[in-house]
Amino acid sequence: MKALFFVLIFVVIAVACWQIVKLLGLTKVENQTATEKENNINGWLMLGLMGFIYCLMIYSMYGGKEVLLPQLSASEEGKHIDVLFKLTMTLILIVQFTLQFLIYFFTFKYRGTKGRKAYFFADSNKLEAIWTITPALILAGLIIYGLWTWNNVMDASDAKNPLIVELYAKQFQWQARYAGKDNELGYANVRFIKGTNTMGVDFTDKNAADDIPLVVGEGKFVKELHLPKGRKVIFKLRSQDVLHSAFMPHFRAQMNCVPGMVTQMAFTPTVTTAEMRMNEDTKAKFEAINELRKKKGEEPVEFDYLLLCNKICGSSHYNMQLKIVVDEEADFNKWLASQKTFAQNLNN
Amino acid sequence: MSDHHHKETFVTKYIFSQDHKMISKQYLITGIVMGVIGVFMSMLFRLQLAYPGKSFSIIEAFLGKGGEGGVITPDMYMSLVTIHGTIMVFFVLTAGLSGTFSNLLIPLQIGARDMASGFLNMISYWLFFLSSVIMVASLFIETGPASAGWTIYPPLSALPQAMSGSGLGMTMWLISMAIFIASSLMGSLNYIVTVLNLRTLGMKMTRLPLTIWAFLVTAIIGVVSFPVLLSAALLLIFDRSFGTSFYLSDIFISGEVLHYKGGSPILFEHLFWFLGHPEVYIVILPALGITSEIIATNSRKPIFGYRAMIMSIIAIAFLSTIVWGHHMFVTGMNPFLGSVFTFTTLLIAIPSAVKGFNYITTLWRGNLQLNPAMLFSIGLVSTFITGGLTGLILGDSALDINVHDTMFVVAHFHLVMGVSAIFGMFAGVYHWFPKLYGKMMNKDLGYLHFWLTAISAYGVFFPMHFIGLAGLPRRYYNNTAFPIFDDLLHINKVITIFAIIGGLAQLIFLANFFFSIAKGKKTSKNPWRANTLEWTAPVEHMHGNWPGEIPEVHRWAYDYSKTDEEGNLWGGQDFTPQTIPIRTGEEEF
Numbered sequence: 040m041k042a043l044f045f046v047l048i049f050v051v052i053a054v055a056c057w058q059i060v061k062l063l064g065l066t067k068v069e070n071q072t073a074t075e076k077e078n079n080i081n082g083w084l085m086l087g088l089m090g091f092i093y094c095l096m097i098y099s100m101y102g103g104k105e106v107l108l109p110q111l112s113a114s115e116e117g118k119h120i121d122v123l124f125k126l127t128m129t130l131i132l133i134v135q136f137t138l139q140f141l142i143y144f145f146t147f148k149y150r151g152t153k154g155r156k157a158y159f160f161a162d163s164n165k166l167e168a169i170w171t172i173t174p175a176l177i178l179a180g181l182i183i184y185g186l187w188t189w190n191n192v193m194d195a196s197d198a199k200n201p202l203i204v205e206l207y208a209k210q211f212q213w214q215a216r217y218a219g220k221d222n223e224l225g226y227a228n229v230r231f232i233k234g235t236n237t238m239g240v241d242f243t244d245k246n247a248a249d250d251i252p253l254v255v256g257e258g259k260f261v262k263e264l265h266l267p268k269g270r271k272v273i274f275k276l277r278s279q280d281v282l283h284s285a286f287m288p289h290f291r292a293q294m295n296c297v298p299g300m301v302t303q304m305a306f307t308p309t310v311t312t313a314e315m316r317m318n319e320d321t322k323a324k325f326e327a328i329n330e331l332r333k334k335k336g337e338e339p340v341e342f343d344y345l346l347l348c349n350k351i352c353g354s355s356h357y358n359m360q361l362k363i364v365v366d367e368e369a370d371f372n373k374w375l376a377s378q379k380t381f382a383q384n385l386n387n
Numbered sequence: 388m389s390d391h392h393h394k395e396t397f398v399t400k401y402i403f404s405q406d407h408k409m410i411s412k413q414y415l416i417t418g419i420v421m422g423v424i425g426v427f428m429s430m431l432f433r434l435q436l437a438y439p440g441k442s443f444s445i446i447e448a449f450l451g452k453g454g455e456g457g458v459i460t461p462d463m464y465m466s467l468v469t470i471h472g473t474i475m476v477f478f479v480l481t482a483g484l485s486g487t488f489s490n491l492l493i494p495l496q497i498g499a500r501d502m503a504s505g506f507l508n509m510i511s512y513w514l515f516f517l518s519s520v521i522m523v524a525s526l527f528i529e530t531g532p533a534s535a536g537w538t539i540y541p542p543l544s545a546l547p548q549a550m551s552g553s554g555l556g557m558t559m560w561l562i563s564m565a566i567f568i569a570s571s572l573m574g575s576l577n578y579i580v581t582v583l584n585l586r587t588l589g590m591k592m593t594r595l596p597l598t599i600w601a602f603l604v605t606a607i608i609g610v611v612s613f614p615v616l617l618s619a620a621l622l623l624i625f626d627r628s629f630g631t632s633f634y635l636s637d638i639f640i641s642g643e644v645l646h647y648k649g650g651s652p653i654l655f656e657h658l659f660w661f662l663g664h665p666e667v668y669i670v671i672l673p674a675l676g677i678t679s680e681i682i683a684t685n686s687r688k689p690i691f692g693y694r695a696m697i698m699s700i701i702a703i704a705f706l707s708t709i710v711w712g713h714h715m716f717v718t719g720m721n722p723f724l725g726s727v728f729t730f731t732t733l734l735i736a737i738p739s740a741v742k743g744f745n746y747i748t749t750l751w752r753g754n755l756q757l758n759p760a761m762l763f764s765i766g767l768v769s770t771f772i773t774g775g776l777t778g779l780i781l782g783d784s785a786l787d788i789n790v791h792d793t794m795f796v797v798a799h800f801h802l803v804m805g806v807s808a809i810f811g812m813f814a815g816v817y818h819w820f821p822k823l824y825g826k827m828m829n830k831d832l833g834y835l836h837f838w839l840t841a842i843s844a845y846g847v848f849f850p851m852h853f854i855g856l857a858g859l860p861r862r863y864y865n866n867t868a869f870p871i872f873d874d875l876l877h878i879n880k881v882i883t884i885f886a887i888i889g890g891l892a893q894l895i896f897l898a899n900f901f902f903s904i905a906k907g908k909k910t911s912k913n914p915w916r917a918n919t920l921e922w923t924a925p926v927e928h929m930h931g932n933w934p935g936e937i938p939e940v941h942r943w944a945y946d947y948s949k950t951d952e953e954g955n956l957w958g959g960q961d962f963t964p965q966t967i968p969i970r971t972g973e974e975e976f
Contacts, residue, residue: 041448052891053898056832072685072915073758073830081757081834085765088841092769095849103853106874117789124786131776138743138772145750146765149686150757157687157948157961158752161976167695170744174737181779182733186726188785193722210549210640229639239639276719280640281543282652284717284792288858291789295718297652298542299636302719328873340870347869349792349860351536352543353550354461358868 075152082150089143096135105327108288109320113344113365114306116192117291123188127181195305198271204264205275206346207238208283208296211355213346214238215264219249219380229279229298239279240381248382251375263362264346266308267371273305286349287363289315295350308365315365316342403513405505408928410512411490412823415816418483419900421519423893425474430890432467435459437876437883439865453531461864465534466552468862470526472537473560477567478522480670480808482515482574485609488673488815489578489602491823495921496596498587498938500931503580507573514570518563525559533560536862538663541634541655545626548641558627561620568617575606575613582606587920589940594965596919596944597690600697601676604704605669611708612665619658626650653718660711667804668707671771672700674811675742678764680944681818682746684917685761686753687961689945689976692745699738706735716784717791725784732782736775743772754948754961756915759833763814766841767807773845774802777852792862795855798848806844813840813896820900821914825926826907832899836892843889850878918944918964941968942975949973 073081112118149155195201203218205227216238218224225247231239240247253264266272276285278296285304286293294304315321321342329339348359366374404410431450434443435458442457453463490508494501502508525532534552535544539560547554582595582603595603622633626647634655635647683690690696712720712728746768755761777799780786790796813836820828854875859866866872913922920940924932946963950956957963957973969975 041444045445045448049894053894056895056898057902073756073761077830077834078755078757081762082755084838085757085762088838091842092773092845092849095845099850099853103850103856103878106853106857106878108856108858120785120789123783124780124789127779127783127786131779135773135776138747139769141747142750142765142769142772145747145753146755146757149750149753149755151687151754155754156956157754159689159947159949160691160748160752161689161945162692162694166744166748167692167741171695171737171741174740178733178736181783182730185729185733185783185785189722189726189729189783192785192788193725229637230644232639232644280638281546281549282540286792286858286860288789293717293788293791297719298638299649299651300653300719324871324874328870331873331876332870342871345869345871347858347860351465351540351862354465354864356465357461357863357865360869 073151078150078152082147085143085146085150089139092139093136096132105320105323107320109315109318109324111310111315111318111320112289112291113308113310113315114290114292115309116306117289118309119188119191120291123184126184130177130181192306195271195273195303198273198305201271201273201305202267203273203275204266205238205277206264206285206296207277207279208285208348208352208359209279210281210353211348211359213264213285213348213359213361215253215361216240217251217253217375217378218246219251221246221249224275225250225381227277232279235384242381242385249380251378251380252384253378263364265364265366265371265374267368268308268311268365269368271305271307273303276302276304281352282350283348283352283359284350286347287344288347289344293349311365311367312342312344312363315344403509405501405509406928406930407490407494407502407505407508408823408932410508411487413512414482414486414490414515415823417516417519418479418487418812419897421474421478421523422483423897424523425471425479426890426893428467428471428474430887432459432464432471433883433886435464435865437880439867459864462531462534462551464864465536465550465862466532466556469534469536469539469552470522470532473533473564474522475805476537476666476670477564478515478519480804480812481571481666482567484670484808484812484815485578485602485605485673486512486515486574487812488598488677488819489574489606491819492598492921493578493581493602494585495822495924495932496599496919496944497582497585497590498920498933498940499581499585500933500937502577503585504577507577511570511573511577514566514573518566518570521559521563521566525556525563528555528559530554530556532556538659539623540659541623541626541652542638545623545635546638546640546645558624561624561627565617565620568613568620571609571613575609578602578606579610587937587940590965593694594940594943597679597693597696597700598673598676598919600700601672601679604700605672605676608665608672608704608707609669612662612669615658616662619655619662622658623655653715653720656715656718657711660714661708663714664711665704665707667800668703670808671804671811672703674767674808674815675700675771677811677815677818678746678767680917680919681760681764681814682749682768683945683947684818684915685756685758685764686749687756687947688749688753689947689949690745691748692741693943693945693976695741696745699741702738703735706731706738710735710782713782713784713787716787722784729782729784733779735782736779739771739775743768743775758817758915759828759830759837760814760818760915762834762837762841763810763817766837766844767810767814770802770810770844771807774799774804774807774848778803789858790855792860793855794851794859794861797861798851798855801851802844802848806848810840813837816900818915819921820903820907821910821926822921822924824904824907825910825928826903827910827914828903828907829899832895836895836899839892839895840889843885843892846885847882847889850882854878913964916960916962918946918962920965923964923966938966940965946976
């Protein structure tokens with residue numbers, strides 16, 4: 040019933056719109072295209088719209104700056120991406136400012152008047168050639184640089200002594216497993232899931248015993264994933280049920296977790312959590328956040344790296360996260376040594 | 388054909404009509420109804436994003452159990468974004484846009500009595516209607532409508548255990564879409580055959596208005612890619628109901644291992660995006676075609692670079708079928724394949740840039756008649772460029788990694804295909820309303836509608852790029868679970884306010900549209916002083932479009948403000964309809 044009431048309100052508003060116009064006597068139609076007055080008003084308004092778009096762009100870029108991710112990429116690979124991103128963004132902004140200016144300025148300048156004669160200008164091979172070849176050249180540059188970056192980021196084959204970590208996704212939590220001493224993950228499949236073996240590891244595989252799981256039993260979740268600074272980390276991603284996506288925006292890293300498949304991504308962390316907390320961008324952002332939280336009466340928070348799920352995976356998709364801690368390599372090794380392997384867990 | 392005088396009953400004239408003009412109106416009205424539902428849904432979930440957890444009686448009123456206590460539930464939120472996407476992309480911007488304008492304009496602009504097969508055309512509309520009914524009906528079922536996103540990636544969409552919307556709701560979605568695809572294919576085949584075979588005397592392919600070129604190429608893309616979606620949907624139905632493993636493998640859910648083995652969700656993604664990406668162009672090309680026609684007419688100038696425009700439409704269509712992988716850079720696809728798709732994707736920027744520059748050059752030194760249709764067309768050029776440029780980021784595999792599936796993507800595609808195509812549709816309605824209904828729409832309401840819509844479109848989607856760059860994923864029910872997104876809430880509020888203004892502004896359009904049908908001023912035969920053939924047909928609709936002979940065509944559609952050697956306008960007026968023979972001393976363009 041209430042819905043009907045709202046629909047009725049909408050209808051009333053629509054009828055009111057029409058009646059107001061009728062009362063104002065605006066329904067007359069003499070010139071069916073557009074009168075000189077209409078052209079004039081709309082021409083000026085178009086210029087105004089350009090102003091609005093420019094203001095929005097400039098304001099968003101300044102006002103929006105502090106909400107963005109820290110400028111400093113937390114991974115070696117992310118730095119390449121950032122350079123390419125800045126280059127592309129600069130190009131986009133130049134083109135955007137120029138073309139929008141042309142559109143709205145021409146609309147304003149050539150708004151119809153009685154005396155104006157349009158200029159019959161139907162074709163020019165020269166012009167067409169210019170604006171086919173120019174974008175082609177610029178794009179050739181972007182493509183080549185982009186592919187070079189892509190190969191750099193995706194290729195982990197030449198990494199020396201990488202750390203191998205498995206990320207395991209399921210509705211709606213992350214689990215993880217380090218490859219242990221032999222630096223090889225034991226085979227796993229959902230068909231081995233039983234009791235405390237929540238990741239489905241095949242314990243008959245000789246590589247499995249020294250693996251270090253980050254979850255011990257049902258109901259005990261991983262609190263944080265530790266990574267070493269300065270050592271390449273290769274992530275092997277698996278999913279238990281539906282598609283998920285491991286997204287670590289501070290490291291400029293993302294890869295989907297696909298059931299029935301092992302996917303891979305890799306990066307070298309370069310900034311520890313402690314260092315990132317001292318970063319100017321991060322400080323400014325978290326000061327603003329804590330200011331807001333104070334107003335709402337919430338506890339202040341500190342910066343932490345995050346792993347988010349970024350592929351729609353069900354009703355709690357919006358809250359599937361894992362904290363990441365980047366340590367100095369020595370601290371990391373100490374932490375890892377304090378964790379129990381599968382073998383140790385089983386013996387207990 | 389027109390010599391027969393069938394006795395038209397109410398049913399054959401208004402319901403099971405085989406006349407392309409009536410079918411066009413049926414598509415338009417159905418599209419508008421679906422559009423109202425789709426836009427209204429977006430306003431509801433925008434409320435949740437700006438005011439997470441706050442109670443709104445309007446939400447409880449419309450969503451019932453999914454909005455208990457006035458707050459949208461996470462499941463209902465997912466359903467809303469899913470159905471909003473599905474309705475807007477397929478039902479409004481594919482069927483509503485192509486269905487309306489291809490049907491109306493193809494016979495009228497090429498000089499044909501009707502579509503090649505009026506019967507097929509009728510079936511096409513009624514299948515579309517049926518699929519709309521099924522889609523809307525799925526909103527009312529117990530377990531809720533489909534909720535796996537409009538891309539319905541399995542396994543989420545395949546397993547009812549994974550999400551309640553993946554039960555009956557998903558089944559209805561698949562049935563609805565299968566029928567929709569059948570409808571779309573019938574429509575497309577009809578369009579192609581009509582354009583190729585039924586052109587009037589003198590209407591060479593190189594004299595076709597750009598609208599027709601756009602509709603023709605759109606129909607071809609549709610015929611090439613929609614069947615692939617149909618097969619994807621069928622295989623999904625098999626997986627869901629008959630236990631096959633096309634897309635599923637090694638799944639453990641709700642405490643048990645499922646029997647599926649050897650399938651791959653990636654296969655579904657390939658099949659889906661083989662339609663999904665061309666679909667973007669199925670949506671935007673007709674809008675660009677409409678815009679080309681309106682900008683030329685209202686600039687009182689020929690469209691600049693007619694041949695380049697045709698070639699870029701064809702180039703876009705060709706490239707659009709080999710770029711689908713750019714939606715899948717981070718799915719675990721081979722990185723080399725990613726490189727190939729980056730290459731082909733960025734190439735699309737070239738024909739798109741050509742089109743953009745040609746529009747701008749058409750405006751240059753024109754005599755612009757800024758009526759509502761023209762404003763929406765110029766608005767389209769503006770949003771198409773704003774949205775298209777960020778494609779350089781998303782199409783570049785390395786850059787896509789960090790913005791993939793974030794709100795940045797949502798901002799990008801809404802501007803480049805959502806807002807742009809809707810602007811094209813509005814422009815088309817304002818421009819061809821006199822042809823559809825024999826009446827004029829109110830211009831002042833049209834202006835008001837444009838200004839509110841344009842400002843709110845930019846107000847909604849421009850700031851959205853920034854919350855995406857801040858790392859906020861799309862399809863998040865709320866972002867309060869992450870303190871790092873706390874400072875995005877005020878931006879979300881701004882977006883929601885603009886979204887509500889923009890949504891309500893559409894009421895102005897609806898009022899204008901329906902009251903003008905009833906009470907609008909009568910139009911003259913050629914109100915915009917345009918060149919194309921449809922304006923030579925009588926205002927009152929008749930079966931067969933023209934009394935007597937179909938007019939013969941002697942020139943292209945863009946002889947606006949053409950002057951002779953002394954600089955005088957030919958014929959003393961700034962337009963020369965296609966039916967006027969080339970004059971002595973005049974050169975055909």
